Amino acid sequence: MVGASDNSALVSFTLYLGFTFLLAWLAGRKKSGKEFVGEYFLGSRNLGLWAFALTFAATSSSGGSFMGFPSLIYVHGWTLALWIASYMFVPVLGMALLGKRLNRLARKVGAITVPEVLRKRFDDTRVGGVATGLLLFFMFFYLLAQFKAGGKIMATLLEDVEIFQAATNWMREATLGLPWVGQADPAYLVCLAVFALAVVTYVTYGGFRAVVWTDVMQGVVMGIGVIIMLCLALSQVGGLENATRKMAEMTPPEKGKATFKWDGSGKAPNLPKGTWVTAATPGRGEVTLRLAEDLHSSNNGKSSFVTKALLLTSEPERERIESQSLPTGLSLESLDMKPYQSGAGEKGTYVRPPGPSADDAGGFLAVGLALSFFLFWPFGNSGQPSNMVRLMAFRDVDTLRRAILVVCVYYSFLYFSLVIIFCCGRLLLPGMEIDPDRIMPELAAHLTAAAGIPWLAGLLVAAPFAAVMSSVDSFLLLVSSTVVRDVYQQKINPNASERKIKRLTYWTTCLLGLAAALAVVNPPEFLQTLIVFASGGLAGCFLMPMTLGLYWPRMNGAGAMAGMLSGLVTYGGCYLVGWLVHGKFAAYSPLNFHPFLWSLVVSGGAVVAVSLLSKPPDDRLVSKFFRED
Secondary structure (H helix, E strand, C coil): CHHHHHHHHHHHHHHHHHHHHHHHHHHHHCCCCHHHHHHHHHHCEEHHHHHHHHHHHHHHHHHHHHEEEEEEEHHHHHHHHHHHHHHHHHHHHHHHHHHHHHHHHHHHHHHCHHHHHHHHHCCHHHHHHHHHHHHHHHHHHHHHHHHHHHHHHHHHHHCCHHHHHHHEEEEEHCCCCCCCHHHHCCCHHHHHHHHHHHHHHHHHHHHHHHHHHHHHHHHHHHHHEEEEEEEEHHHHHHHHHHHHHHHHCCCCCEEEEEEEEECCCCCCCCCCCEEEEEEECCCCCEEEEECCCCCCCCCCCCEEEECCCCCCCHHHHCCCCCCCCCCCCCEEEEEEEEEECECCCCCCCCCCCCCCEEECCCCCCCCCHHHEEEHHHHHHHCCHHHHHHHHCCEECCHHHHHHHHHHHHHHHHHHHHHHHHHHHHHHHCCCHHHCCCHHHHHHHHHHHHHHHCCCCCHHHHHHHHHHHHHHHHHHHHHHHHHHHHHHHHHHHHCCCHHHHHHHHHHHHHHHHHHHHHCCCCCCCCCCHHHHHHHHHHHHHHHHHHHHHHHCCCCCHHHHHHHHHHHHHHHHHHHHHHHHHHHCCCCCCCHHCEEEEEEEHHHHHHHHHHHHCCCCCHHHHHHHHHHHCC
């Protein structure tokens, strides 16, 4: 945890945020005097090499990369290197497959958004309407994930700051008894509000150019932050070989509930979430527990307390923690613990596939899912509208070619380093399974404090925060452009003045940010769950219609709609079945292949079948997009 003595970390982090706002302000000034829509949403289509490469990389490296992905590494171990391996091919496929033709088509028809590209390509407003609805639906889940990550990061950095503690207490009292909001951690609520206000403000003011400029800075911050964390982590665990050897001795913890009994003597129990305790229990002897929620004395005088807890099962973890004895009068009455479905009691499970899993007896990464994710990342990212928008904004083909190489190198370094860092994190910070999405900021604070440079924690925490901000700003801008351009300007008021469009754009961005913040007040346990759902859904709906639309002259509007809707039905159906089977928000994977792959196959088949069985496209459209220079 970031201690009270580490306010220097807060200062350095605040300076980083200040510089971000300065860039947004400068970008906002630069757009004055230019045509509003083209400049605000695409930066006048004039991105050079480094701006294009780093804004593409930073947008894809979202809160999932720096919050959700590290939490999975921490929980499941080295198998995540196999899970993420194909991410290095994202720019080769994602930028090369669509980049040149999409950029050319968007320039030719003056398109600003992805639905507008599809609508003008097929000269069919229905295609644009379906694309708009799908984009708004899935992008909202993406925004939820990023807002959760931003709130978690700030909560870790600020938890021991006095003014933050006062704000947390006020929030606890203000939300007590309220539906939905009252169920959330008040510290998280405070941070979520601050994060939402900060990001929405600079995106609303600066537009696409502010997003690009800040993405460039944030891409550099992410790279530097990873280098520093890698060096600190390896030095503090005694090298990669030593870390791997100790991980091979670990066994997964047990999760469940602990019942404590208070006899009324001594001070009333008041133990916060995260407290380590050592106590004896009938049948298991002395155990080491970490509380997964607060144990408060405000239980109306009850003598028995039931709380969620984590029980360590391996010596390499137990030897690194400092636990406390239970307070006077408090004793551990019983444990109701559940071992992992896969890997329980097995040494070596963290250093070999499929990795341990609390819920799946087949392990975290079965062979089918490993293959699925090897295809998921490059194809899934190719189908992301947020990436497509960047492909519509680069300057020329030479810029695209060089950017592909830059982003490949960047991703290769970034993701492999993160696997090493957070495998080391298992040794340095045991018991983070109680809140795994906080491992990135917690480890940053721990590494810098142990190295005697606590002020550096603010800059290291800025790395995941940069990833989150670079994604939130892009997604907010993408959704607001879709609402303004494809809903309001296309269907409601085609003759709207630039002043009215500008005002509507600002209000739309603000309201979308507020809605996303409210929706993520009580998020799912793993942030990566939302990331995978949203990215897979978008790619399953958009990749085949967009790719075939750019390269296949025979494709028509009916085929485009069939491809998008069949992708939605297939993907959504698998998640609905997953909900019914697992009792939670999770995917059902037929034959152990991720729903994204099934939706891709069905979507592509629907595009081809419906296009061939329906009326051919107008020859005028074919000539315009495939025969003209």
